[in-house]
Amino acid sequence: MLIETEGLTRHYPSGEGVVAALEDVSVSMAPGEFVAAMGPSGSGKSTFLNLIGCLDRPTRGRYRLAGEEVARLSTNRLAAVRGEKIGFVFQSFHLLPRADALANVEMPMLYRGIPRRIRRERAAEALARVGLESRMHHTPSQLSGGQQQRVAIARALVNGPELLLADEPTGALDSRTGLEIMALFQALNRAGVAILCVTHDADVAAFAGRTLRFRDGRMFEDTRYPPVDAAAMLKQSFS
Ligand code: ADP
Ligand code: MG
DSSP: OOEEEEEEEEEEEETTEEEEEEEEEEEEEOTTOEEEEEOOTTSSHHHHHHHHTTSSOOSEEEEEETTEEGGGSOHHHHHHHHHHHEEEEETTOOOOTTSOHHHHHHGGGGGGTOOHHHHHHHHHHHHHHTTOGGGTTOOGGGSOHHHHHHHHHHHHHTTOOSEEEEESTTTTSOHHHHHHHHHHHHHHHHTTOEEEEEOSOHHHHTTSSEEEEEETTEEEEEEEOOOOOHHHHHHHHHO
């Protein structure tokens, strides 16, 4: 398994008591799966994603990523695992405003001792993979929302992660651009990248092959289904 959690729990202190942001979640995800996490605001989706992304540690419970027990890792080792195995995509892109697309995509390689020439080469390859070969020297303000999200996806891919984590990746995009991003996710997934995508939108979850549903910090449903083909839908709706 790529991901295995058992009784995964995260409590936050709040006044006198605690908020149970995530409670007792046991779930597995195989390499190469495309999974959506759904639920209303405050249901624990981001908390779950942050734990899976090794950005946070559980209050209780176990989490194995690619066979490694994450709770036992030192902070340094945790950061290394995160850098090697996981790419992140967020609703608001989180790009450096003054850096061009190439420099933004180079970022995750800066602290890994990779020579500049190789960094440039890999960043250019990652940008080509998301269809932005002709936009490498544009800064975020010179790019559309969809193009900015593609830069963020190229940045997430540049270290060759096994797992892509996305928190509402289409939340800031119009429906057509969102569909284009989901078609890109499906292409990456077909090439072997596992994806865990948080969304409150059932239309977005339909492009995954499986949905985990959250409510009040608990995962109460886990369903599998044949995914809708985003590229086909794009053709049908917009050509
Ligand atoms: P979602 O992403 O589904 O909207 P979250 O995982 O962000 O939900 O939040 C789940 C619950 O945990 C909410 O009640 C939220 O207020 C609480 N929570 C999240 N992060 C923190 C934090 N850093 N400190 C205190 N409470 C938090
Ligand atoms: Mg959230």
